Each structure stands twice: as C-alpha cells, then as structure tokens.
Amino acid sequence: MYYINSFFLYSLLGFIIESTLFKNTILKPSGVLVGPITLVYGVGGLSLLLINKYILNKIHTNKIIKLIISFILYTIAFTLVEFTCGHLCHLIFGIDMWNYTSKKYNIGKYICLEYMPIWGLYGLTITYILKPFLDKIIKQIPREITYLFIILLSLDLIITILTK
Template identity: 30%
Template sequence: MLIVYYIIYFFIYAIIGWAIEVTYNGIREGKYINCGVLNGPWCPIYGFAAISILFMLGKVNTYSKLFLFFASMIVASIIELITGFILEKVFHKKWWDYSDKRFNIAGYICAEYSLIWGALCFILYEAIHPMIVKLISPFPIKILIIINSVFAIIFIVDTVATINTILGINKKFKEIEKSKTKLGEVTTEIGERIAQKGIKTAEKTSDRRKEFDERSQEFKNNFQKYGEKRLLKAFPNLIHDLEDKAYDFENLKNRISKK
C-alpha cells in the first residue's frame, strides 16, 4: 500500500509548497496573492517534486549530505524546467521568466532558484519528511484511503475548473495577439506623423491615441472572471506583452507633449 502514502505525501507537500509561495510573495509584495496554478491551497509542482525526490533518493544508499543537496537541486530544477517548457508550448507565453537572472536556461530555471529549491528539498528530505512520516504512520490504511479520495475529488474538480479557465484565457490571448497588430500600426502611424509633419499633425492624432487607450483598457477588462484575474495576478508575466506595449505608447505620448 505504498502508493497510499505517496498520494497523501503529494497533497501534504503541495499544500506546504503553496504556503511557502504565499508567504514569500506576501513578504515581497506586501499583500496576499494566491500564487498557485489551481484555485485551491496547493501547488502540484511542489507535490510532484517532493514525491519524486523522496522516491529517487530513497533508492540511493548514501549518507553524503552534499550528494543529497545536489540531487535534490537537480530533480527540482528538471521538474520546473519541464513544467515551464510545456506551459509555454501550450499557451505560447512564459508563465515565469528568469531571463533577467544570471545562469538561466531559456528563462525556465536559473542558478539562484535552483539553489533555493535544492536547499528546500534537502531540508524536506532530512528534517520535514521524517516528521510527516511520524504524523501519518499511526493512521490506518483505510482512513488514509478515505482522506486521499476526498482530496483527490476536490483536486480533480479544481483541476478541471482551472483548465477551463486557462483555455478561456488562451482564447482571449489569441484575440489580443491579433488586435495587438492593430495597436502597433497605431503607434507606428503616430511616430511617422511626428517625424514627417511635426507637432501639429501629431496633435491631430489625439483620436488615435484615445483609440489606443480604449483598446488597451478593453484588453485588460477582458479578464474579469475570478479565475482569470487570479491567474494573471499570480503569473503577471502572462500579460506583460500588453503592458509593455502600453508602456511604449505612454512614452510616445510623453514625447509628443514635450515637443
């Protein structure tokens, strides 16, 4: 019945991982952010990473702390790399991006966070997991099966709902990508008019600026559902393209006003 224990460990570590993420982002941002992909208080990537590390390291007969640390770091980094790659291929956008960090691989993973994951996983394996085992071991298998079943049902419902939300976001992103071409044309047109005909002509483009502003706001207002707003808040990198375009246009308007 080893699978029963691995399932409960998955949920426990998914919840612990979620709590760590919420705490970290709460300290950094000064506010609560549900930073998981799913709506519930769990981050599956932490659950998968934990049980993968427990399973793999459990097969290695070594007492080397250094080996355990680097093995934990590698396993966690591979899982983050694969997850980030799959999400980008499906949605054509990075859910997180470490490109501004040193020693990163395609923005999916970087040395800084890999070391953090390695340290966390090492602590999990050496200190936290033994306590979890002591906490879980007294429960009869039948009770654990019931607990696992309840969590699994809630988890599946949450996953289906989140997938539905993500598909909706992906559809809207495709619509936005089409409209962004139009926005780029507006920006280019204003720039060309400034260069070719001077300030007076640029002032005549106020209606076009208004159109750009309205479209930018319209795009952001597209994501009004709770699940959509939560995901974009948790993974702001998903909508950075639109924000960057709006930022570029604001700079253009400032240049117009200064002339």
C-alpha cells in the same frame, strides 16, 4: 496512499510558502490551480521521496559524502522539475508561472543557475528536518480523505482547464 498523500501535503506546503513568503499575500492562489495547491512543489516532493528511496537509501558511505551526493541529486532533480513544470504550464494553460529571463544566469525562462543551490538546500532541509514530522502526518490521513483530495484536485484541474 503514501505517495498520493505526500503529493498533496507537499503541494499544500508549497502553496503556503509561495503565497505567504514569496508573493507577500495571505493564502492567495500562487499556482495554476484555483485551490490551495502548487503542483510544482508536489512533484518536487515526490521526486525527493523517490530519490531517497531508490538512490540515497542504497548508498552506504560516510555522512558527509552522502550529504554532498544528496545535495547534488536534489539540485538536479528540482531543477528538472522546475523546467518541466514551467514548460507544461505554458503548454497546457498558456501561462508562465515564473520567468527568470531578467536574471543574469537564466537558462531559458524556467531555470536560473543562481537558484539551483537553493533547491539542494531545500531538499536537505525537507529530508533531514521536515520529512520525519511530515511522514507522521501523512501516515495518519484516512483513505477517505485521500479520495476526497483526489476528487477536489480533479475538479480543480477541470475548472482550471475550462477557465484558462
């Protein structure tokens, strides 16, 4: 349940960040789905958790080296998530959630080199500042609420597919 709840929490946080900070709207859907979820952030959050568990937790070196390795891994992982989710949204829903072709250092529509360091910093911020707090919330979510989230996401996906 931890990973499912993490996916939902990171997706919700991404929705809040996208809709309020970057799109200058108050909780208006910013992603593909109708509901308050931005899937790319949920997938990114899961990739961060898996990197931490299966790679970074096994590295025993000084803190500076570990921070550098973390930054590089988060940068690569989040860039791959952005690339993959961008292509999947286009393929499945026929829409481009973001398009970096106007940026100088774009690679196709879905990746921009100038944003890559931001993804690394985002990963470090989540891991070392937000994650301890978020883990406390995630671990308190009752199983029934998780099932409700799964049902609501499934309905949202169905509605989105039928209306796009």
